[in-house]
Amino acid sequence: MDKVSYVGNADVNAIDHLYQSYKKDPESVEPGWQKFFEGFEFAQTDYENDGEIPENFQKEFKVLNLINGYRTRGHLFTLTNPVRERRKYAPTLDIENFGLTEADLDLSFQAGSEIGIGTATLREIIDHLKESYCQSIGIEYAYMRDPERKAWFMNRVELKNRPHFSAEQKKAMFLKLNQATIFEQFLQKKYVGQKRFSVEGGEALISGLDHLVTKGALDGIEEFVVGMAHRGRLNTLVNIFDKDFEQLFREFDGKEFEEDESFDGDVKYHMGESGVKNINGKDVRLTLAPNPSHLEAVDPVVEGIVRAKIDDYIQSEDKIVPVLIHGDGAIAGQGIVYEVIQMAQLDGYRTGGTIHIVVNNQVGFTTNYLDARSSTYCTDVAKTTLSPVFHVNGDDIEAVSQVMEIALDYRQKFNQDIFIDLLCYRKYGHNEGDEPKFTQPTLYKAIAKHPNPREIYLNQLISEGVMTAEEGKEIEVNFTKELQEKFDNSKKEEKAAIKNFIDHRNEDGFITATTAHFEQSPDTSFDKDKLYELGEKITTLPEGKKYFRKVEKLFNDRVKMIANNELDWGTAEMLAYGSLLSEGHPVRISGQDVERGTFSHRHAVVKTEDNEEEIMTLNLLSEDQAKFTIYNSLLSEYGVLGFDYGYSLAQQNGLTIWEAQFGDFMNGAQIMIDQFIYPAEDKWKVQSGLVMLLPHGYEGQGAEHSSARLERFLQNCGDLNVQVVNSTTPANHFHALRRQLKREFRKPLVVMSPKMLLRYPKAVSTMDELANGRFQEVIDDPRNIHDTANAVVLCSGKVYYEFIEEAEKRNVTDVAFVRVEQLYPFPKTQIDAVLAQYKNADKVIWGQEEPENMGAWTHVAMELRGRDIDVVARPRSSAPACGSKVTHARRLKNLFDNLFVKAGVTA
Template identity: 55%
Template structure:
């Protein structure tokens, strides 16, 4: 086989051009050409610069065979991971062609010949082909398979190659380190065995089959700490979580045992959650320094915690470590079926280097059980590996045999060093098995009879590793027995102590960040706190944010817009929605709070109303006037997000969870886009405080309003949020004035507690001539939960129309056109918590009114009606479009006709 016979007819200039490219960037050219030039360089070293014609035929053949060996090396680097010994309980799938030397044009007679190509894999000087092959087998085809040759940066692939050359891709552990690995394996195995004995039949989602994860995490924390990491933020689903909590985080085992008893929680006002969903924060003492560990609470949605962990990590990087991402390491522990199938994983990895979402790289560890709930991996994905998502961001992947804890710890060392050096994601695919079914009461043989027949006979990693240590004389039987008996005695003692616990308590999570805040009380919601700002301060803010730098050129529309905003404050005293919003942000950063906004196209605003960042016309330089306010103590940041709702909302939720002194805002491009993030809304936003005793002040801006824009661009599904409301878990508002929006945003930061705020944000009101506010509305007062608009003396009011949102302005226009003096329009600016006190005052004020109406622009089965029907203190008559399967008509004319019908019917009633 002559792979280079084509060279005879190739133009010499073309070859020279390729060679010059090869010298600058070897990875920029096609692999066979790269191999050729590598061989050419070797031949120059061996034979000098003599023309080909002066070299004898044997020399030419030697050079050709050097090329073949280089091709073999390339084959191991690119495909060696397909021929590894990484599966502890299954035979590997067969792949063709194999890495046999014959498939590369080499023969058995070549095995004892020496080749200069040996230096390419870290060998010193010429080496026999037999040595080279053995070296490649040890590096790429034993307990670790490595994928990295798709990475496009030569400095990265070069670093990885050199790293793998060390000890043939293995670590030489000291006896002390080996005993530490065994010790952590013993903890992992014994803990599960103890639970299985004491709590028979209870769900615990054991780590059994993947026990090597425990020593791996133990070493990961130490390795990363040695490289400068001071805090870890970890997310994982339920598989192995209790073991990680006990043996890595040090959560008291007596508390875990008590949770198995199902006792009530100390805090009666909280429902709590199952034990394998709870979070935990602690401090670990390592080599004279303290390292913080955080395990984020999470629901059963297996990968939903991923963006939350990234958001928490980014908040800590910004707030605690002055933006130094090397100090905080996110660790995400996935399941094989979930990492391959859950779309949020793709959304999260796409955040890796984005300006608003990057965290300096994440360590991903996949507990690869080779089965989902009951589904075989062949039915769970089309990709070769569950980790193939890593290739999207060109992250290296190490596939590791879970029965070889030393190999896994070695892989962890690579991962931590890679992350710290390149600030990029890295994946470890831990090939293991699940000893039982999905839970300990499940029967896996229903669907996996052959696999579980093999698993039932398979020794656990502790047994395998202890036998290895015995054979190498690093361990004797008595040492292991003593280790087992000591740990079991501690477990028994903790179990006895757990019986003395009368009630469980919800484990604290990130207490340090929340020590200045308290839990809310019902009376906190009777009236909003004062949130006015001094007029002089407002004018200072306004002057700065409405004045563009004179030495920069902007498009004319921007210049006019900023001039108009200046006039709103200093000439007309009439601020529109965008100006009111920016004034709120400016006032908060003046007071030392931070503001973070993210979402699709938020910097400008979907409806071109915000313009928090403007670009210079001739350079696209970004200008943010909010950060130029003199005397500000906080910072303002706004980021256009990737086209994601699920992951971005999860990220911002996590950011708010770790940053209570930051006003964190997520804006949907249209309100219904929140549908894509429903898991975060259901599992975190609405329920986290009740489940995990975790507060959050995240603000959701969801454009909502019926302007004839069709089904998808009308409704933010107000009804869904109201259905989730209970126990003062969040606030839902539908605001009609810039001044009230100003106070709503400021209220978020001026309470001694935090609650999510869901805003049915306007579209048409952004430029409605009557949706304006004066400076006086911002200098005094507070958020108004209820606003009354009465055209006459209270005693002359015959009809009260309660409504919410933009419908008010349509009702107002109709009342004015009819010159109606007997109808009062009452706006519920806040729907939850329903302002009962203020509503009662309105009903008492207009006690003579004979007709009381609820009007809404949403269909009867949507909007606030069912909530109002349930909670309103008096029965109201409904005026709305008929119940509908779709939120709104696709025809703008039909939508307008329906809307007019509602408005007119309110006044005809």
């Protein structure tokens, strides 16, 4: 039994029984207590009554309780705040609260061995505890339940075991701190009033990050991937990621988008960067992900990038480290933080532990921390996963580097998250033109008088004899001179180039798509014989295992489908994945209940009935196939979609899919769609081939399970930023998925996935349709009624089958139904070509099942402006669909009636 499991919260009134048992038989108590009792010199005590706990013995345990009090609550009484007095907490750590008095201060206690200083006086023990737990570093770890982690942490935070720095290391910290400070001061002079969201007051972030990266490189870490918001980003870019100063100065002058009039770009404090640093002969790659103004939105994206790199080529959680830099208001207020933290140990999303750093300005925009959270600390979300937390004074540069080093060691040893709460301040308001005294007059009065971290550390180094004042001044002057030279040179160049932030091992040759690339989809055919081979393998479960009866029937049904040449949606989808895997493209799918599929159509993972062994036939195709992975996600849309988006950025050779349980659930991830997936190529020059499968269709399931909000996806289309499809055949779905990896570029794909069509008898395809051809943007009416049709109905998705069925019931033969399978990029050329064949059709109608103010109608009307086109849809509505099956049926009948009236069909 580890000692940490019995020293804490010792109840002195319950010790007697243990001690008496130990005296009778040492083996009758746990090994930890045996060890403990052996260490005390009980013989020195004059026992008056052998049956009672001696007074000294009781005091030993009171001292142990005191030690435990410092370990568990010492962080509440630290000197971690550089500019404010800390809030007061009770009870304090005064000895009286532990049953001790001043008379005990000079008594010696064996309990000193518990903190590594051996038998010591109470005064010495308290001094040691204050130095360990109540100075510039506050530590929260006592709630951890794993004895090994807890013991490791307890050992590492002991003073003698903390990192100690040489004179050279201290000079390196000062050099980086100098760069951080002088860079901000330089910008303040050169670009008065321009937003830069400076790190002034928290410059220790830069020296701390530099120390983290240096230690990591020397320890064999090959990559760091960082996510952060705008605060301190420019400083991080130039002083950690080595972004060229001249480039940044050009961006301040607004020259970054002159090279391409069509490129919108983004503000400089949202941009990303990547590069390689050589540190003492060790190369380490650094990546900073771009981030919009939506704080913390980048967190899951970073995790996805890291996981993709691990899966693709690094093959080790120990060689790459994600670092997330938070603000204090955001980490406490943004739910995405909780979603990401809950991913940390999940098979489909783990990345080997994240180092979380909070730049704690103690104010969010203008809001005081007392109004920003109910928890004691902004980092209290860390406790949900029992992650340790450091609180550290940002004015104590060496303390910051100490916790960075311990945090990295902890992450590397246990592959779990750890948090660093960097207590600092914000010199200016939210931005450099803001007036913080409107809302924080007292705080900013204190900040105005407070020396910056550079001054504080320089004075410390001077007092230690590590540096002289003259050396400090010389370093300042030389760096200012370098900045001025870079500034002057920046005026000579015409443009500032924006580059893709992420290094792609397999993106060589990727191009920027043009309209011409969407005139026709690429060839996505696949050898028919090989398809049959794949079909046999994906429908064959390994023998000798016990399977659920319904699973066996489902796989047997797929065998029959292939034999009868009538493939349903699930079979075609599995064949699409199989074909890509056989060509060397890995496939990843994640989302809620995706392994079987919400509607039980996929069954990519089969569990044996007796021991729940997982079988994935898509990984049993051949020895040289790529890997298929599929994960049921945590109940999150925002976080998981962000993760898979990040994954798609770093794995361009594979197919990455996020599936919503129902399409309307995607609105929980709207920020990720609006800020990353749709505009990223136009903001940050980064391409993603992410696929979003969003079950969509009106089947009387109510407002929450009908609409994937197609209108929203179409409204944000522009600049060829995405593809939106609403396919009606398994074959077209097969080709849409394969198309993602058969182009010289990558585009996100939004799929209005079917529900009804998954098992609809007429929604089947042949093996020839899969083996040959390409994705069809438009599918003409198969009845060949070009000469007899009086009206043409353009439609999309499963409503096509309902229109056709109703036409058959009403014996309507002169209305053609043309399917628009791709809604963006809009296939106007193909539509025009099809409509040109209907010489006698004097009416063109857009028919949809969604309300008129939803669905694709406004998008289609805009794309076909100038053409006489009418619409048939449900009436405008505030809710996507009704909640009654009866009402649904009545409205559907009204839709049909309206359609055929507008098409000129008389009853």
